[in-house]
Amino acid sequence: MQIDLHTHSTASDGRLAPSELVNRAALAGVEMLALTDHDGTDGLDEARTSADELGIRFINGIELSVTWNKRTVHIVGLNFDPDYAPLKAGIQVLQTFRHTRAKEIALKLEKSGIEGAYEGARRFSGGKMLGRMHFANFLVDSGYEKNVRNVFKHYLVNNKPGHVTDEWATLDDAVSWITGAGGVAVIAHPARYKLTRTKLRKLIKDFISAGGQAMEVVSGSHNVNEMKTMACHAADFDLYASMGSDFHDPDFPWIKLGRLVELPPKCKPVWDLF
Numbered sequence: 001m002q003i004d005l006h007t008h009s010t011a012s013d014g015r016l017a018p019s020e021l022v023n024r025a026a027l028a029g030v031e032m033l034a035l036t037d038h039d040g041t042d043g044l045d046e047a048r049t050s051a052d053e054l055g056i057r058f059i060n061g062i063e064l065s066v067t068w069n070k071r072t073v074h075i076v077g078l079n080f081d082p083d084y085a086p087l088k089a090g091i092q093v094l095q096t097f098r099h100t101r102a103k104e105i106a107l108k109l110e111k112s113g114i115e116g117a118y119e120g121a122r123r124f125s126g127g128k129m130l131g132r133m134h135f136a137n138f139l140v141d142s143g144y145e146k147n148v149r150n151v152f153k154h155y156l157v158n159n160k161p162g163h164v165t166d167e168w169a170t171l172d173d174a175v176s177w178i179t180g181a182g183g184v185a186v187i188a189h190p191a192r193y194k195l196t197r198t199k200l201r202k203l204i205k206d207f208i209s210a211g212g213q214a215m216e217v218v219s220g221s222h223n224v225n226e227m228k229t230m231a232c233h234a235a236d237f238d239l240y241a242s243m244g245s246d247f248h249d250p251d252f253p254w255i256k257l258g259r260l261v262e263l264p265p266k267c268k269p270v271w272d273l274f
Contacts, residue, residue, distance in 0.1 A: 003271065004258045005034040005059060006076060006188065006216065006244020010126055011043030012063075013133035015249040018043035021257075022050035022058075024250070028258035032271065034061035034078055034244070039094040040129055041082040059274065063188060064177070065094060065168040068203060072166045073193060075174045075207075076216070076242070079274045080183025087177040090169060095129060097167060102130035104164045105156070109135070112161035114144065132156050133248065148252070175210035184273050186242045187215040190233075191226035204237050214270040218243035218263055220255035231264040241267035 008014035009021045016024060018035060025033045033056050035047045044060055051058035062077045080087070106118035120138035121130055136151040145151045155162045169177075178185040187207055190200060204215070216222075217230045218241075234241045241264075247257040263269060 001031050002029045002258050002260075003032040003243055004030050004245050004247070004260065005032070005061065005078060005186075005242050005270070006036050006063070006219070007034065007061075007247045007257065008037055008063075009035055009043045009047065010128065011035075012037035012040055012129050013125075013131035013248060015251070018047035019050040021247075022047050022054060022056060024257055026054040026056060028256070030056060030258040032057045032059065033258075034059040034076075036061035036063040036076050036078075036244070038063050038129070038131060039065055039091055039098060041091065042128075044082055059271075060183070062091075062178075064090075064174040065166065066171050066174045067166060067168040068171045068206065069199075071193065072168060073171075073203065074188035075171070075178070075212070076186040076188045076244070077178035077181070078184045078186060078214075078242070078270065080178055080181035082181070084177070084181030087181045090173060090177045094169060098129060098131065101164050101166070102135075105132070105135055105162045108164065109155070109162045114139070114142075114161075117162075135162065171206055172210045175207065175212050179211045184214055184240070184270060185210075185212040186270060187212065188244075189216055189219045189221040189246060190230055191219070192221045200233065204233060204239070208237060208239070212239075213273065214240035214242050216244060217241040217267055218260050220245040220247065220260075224261075227261070228264065231267050234268075235266050239268075240270040240273060242270040 009018040109117040121134040124134040124137040136148040139151045175185045
């Protein structure tokens with residue numbers, strides 16, 4: 001069964017509309033799909049309608065931004081009620097910060113000699129939520145870098161011209177919004193944070209204490225060894241295992257929608273909780 005529980009659309013920083021994303025997933029043979037846009041649920045209804053028409057089992061999803069120990073981590077929520085009031089209120093706070101951050105990123109880029117960044121990023125966002133990916137696309141389109149990876153490396157991370165310190169939700173709040181809405185909280189792409197073993201296990205312990213139940217083991221961000229390591233951590237802490245491509249853009253050949261290896265045998269699939 002082809003499963004992808006971490007994808008993005010134009011409702012946040014993806015390049016495909018929710019219905020286009022679902023159509024592409026169907027062509028890739030995906031049978032269970034979650035749309036997990038950053039800090040928002042606006043694309044869920046459109047995606048679900050398309051999934052129902054194409055016979056794909058659709059799972060409500062979101063990827064919440066969290067500040068933990070002065071660093072940003074992401075918590076995916078799966079199979080929840082998007083109308084849960086505390087979740088909706090939390091999303092509003094995060095989106096307000098995203099708007100403020102976008103203005104600050106544009107101002108910093110302007111000070112470094114890059115004009116028109118805010119308007120340029122908005123063109124790539126379609127006037128919706130503004131994220132760093134939209135600024136990256138603008139900078140590539142304007143010839144400042146050859147690809148998005150280089151933009152993040154040279155402009156949008158710590159100590160670079162367009163970096164803004166993040167102030168996201170707490171881990172406890174994000175997990176409580178998801179579980180309170182009847183969903184399952186998942187640590188997204190844990191290997192991507194480049195934490196030491198001790199710090200990663202501290203994150204997992206804090207996550208479990210907050211009510212989290214799962215972590216991504218198979219991810220478009222993980223190599224084979226990282227998947228094996230995350231499977232071991234999941235087993236050690238009796239967490240369920242999730243899998244997702246983190247698909248954003250068909251022009252990113254290193255992350256393909258629905259093209260994922262199976263979970264390692266020792267893993268408990270997160271979809272058993274749905």
